[in-house]
Amino acid sequence: MEREKRQMILGAMMFFPAGEQISSWRHPNAEAEGLLNFDYYKRIVQTAEKGKFDLFFYADELYVWDDFESSVKYANSIRPEPFTLLSALSVITNQIGLGATISTTYNEPYHIARKLATLDHLSGGRTAWNIVTSRTDEEAQNFGKEKHLLHEKRYERAKEFIDVTEGLWDSWEDDALLFDKESGLFADINKLHYLQHKGPEFSVRGPLNVARTPQGYPVLIQAGASEAGKELAAATAEVVFAPIGTLEEGIHLYQDIKERMAKYGRLDQHLKILPGIMPVIGKTKEEAEEKLAAIDNLIPWQLGLDLLSHEIGEDLSVYPLDEPLPFLPDIESANKSKSKLLAVRTLMEKENLTLRQLCKRFNSRGMAGTPEQIADQLEERFVNKAADGFNIAFPYLPGALDEFVDLVVPELQRRGLYKTEYSGKTLRENLGLERPKNRFTTTSVK
Numbered sequence: 001m002e003r004e005k006r007q008m009i010l011g012a013m014m015f016f017p018a019g020e021q022i023s024s025w026r027h028p029n030a031e032a033e034g035l036l037n038f039d040y041y042k043r044i045v046q047t048a049e050k051g052k053f054d055l056f057f058y059a060d061e062l063y064v065w066d067d068f069e070s071s072v073k074y075a076n077s078i079r080p081e082p083f084t085l086l087s088a089l090s091v092i093t094n095q096i097g098l099g100a101t102i103s104t105t106y107n108e109p110y111h112i113a114r115k116l117a118t119l120d121h122l123s124g125g126r127t128a129w130n131i132v133t134s135r136t137d138e139e140a141q142n143f144g145k146e147k148h149l150l151h152e153k154r155y156e157r158a159k160e161f162i163d164v165t166e167g168l169w170d171s172w173e174d175d176a177l178l179f180d181k182e183s184g185l186f187a188d189i190n191k192l193h194y195l196q197h198k199g200p201e202f203s204v205r206g207p208l209n210v211a212r213t214p215q216g217y218p219v220l221i222q223a224g225a226s227e228a229g230k231e232l233a234a235a236t237a238e239v240v241f242a243p244i245g246t247l248e249e250g251i252h253l254y255q256d257i258k259e260r261m262a263k264y265g266r267l268d269q270h271l272k273i274l275p276g277i278m279p280v281i282g283k284t285k286e287e288a289e290e291k292l293a294a295i296d297n298l299i300p301w302q303l304g305l306d307l308l309s310h311e312i313g314e315d316l317s318v319y320p321l322d323e324p325l326p327f328l329p330d331i332e333s334a335n336k337s338k339s340k341l342l343a344v345r346t347l348m349e350k351e352n353l354t355l356r357q358l359c360k361r362f363n364s365r366g367m368a369g370t371p372e373q374i375a376d377q378l379e380e381r382f383v384n385k386a387a388d389g390f391n392i393a394f395p396y397l398p399g400a401l402d403e404f405v406d407l408v409v410p411e412l413q414r415r416g417l418y419k420t421e422y423s424g425k426t427l428r429e430n431l432g433l434e435r436p437k438n439r440f441t442t443t444s445v446k
Contacts, residue, residue, distance in 0.1 A: 022075050
């Protein structure tokens, strides 16, 4: 059900445990030594809950990036396992949603359905799943493969994976468990359902050995902006993490994804689009820009060049730094993140950047300004239907989160754009999303 007055949704994103940027751990105010210390994560998620964030989102990957010497020497490759982390955080929070990245390429539906269902019960209905297909050969090589699945094949597998997982979550009807001590009946046998799924990728009998969860299903998140990614989002996702782009690009992407939903029998209010931003806050615009420049300079030059090489899929160190690259990335043949590669190609096509300039632009993602200016930019995108809210990343943690909660959140609340209290008990309720019906008892549109 939609809120009576449309208000922003905010997610607090942890891309790297020390912050959004690959070198965030170097920031003087980052607490990098806490990356495997529970108290570090406890402080961060409790601060986000104090700021009434709807969701704490933890990004995850299944490999150490070691393509280049610089990526091991200078980049943070340490991150805790998400189910363990979110289970612990569920105990010390009460209202904020808890989401993480989970790959459909290197997992099995039964495992993931069971883990997410358990977490949803333990958290009282606050779980979210960022559905990814993974994107590197290094991940494949950790799971018995030499090469990563082709892009289209990954998304076909993902769609079936989601369908199987949702079917397993529907194994038990909501009132199937009786707990009738006098009669001895634990469950109503007529309210247990077998999936009996047989498809191209999976054969799963079911049922799941976890009862249906407070939310029915955890909230489903998707982040791909490729054609296959947008189709998957329109068909299955309830939250989309989108690239920020310009206002015009944001409006176009927002309309594009939501207009695709009708062919899947879905209403556009059943999907929330949250572009990602990294605010850098200063007392003045000039101070904020100086802070952003200092943050950008944390990335060693070689690491920044190698990071761009990693995304493009070719070692760029052989090309002159002060000349444009002599080629454009081939989106169609790419087998990594097509949306990231498209962003690089678009930048190259719009501006005749040298490799040095391209590298700097690629590795700079901040939105610099005063608290009022940051709020202005968020408001403009929100009011003009380029976003239903934002996935906020932080240049370093935990201090930049503290600044946002203390300075920007009150400004958004003053403008009536953002809540002062949580409106529901579950994450679905707070996001204005319906609880899905059980597929075995009724036919219903999510």
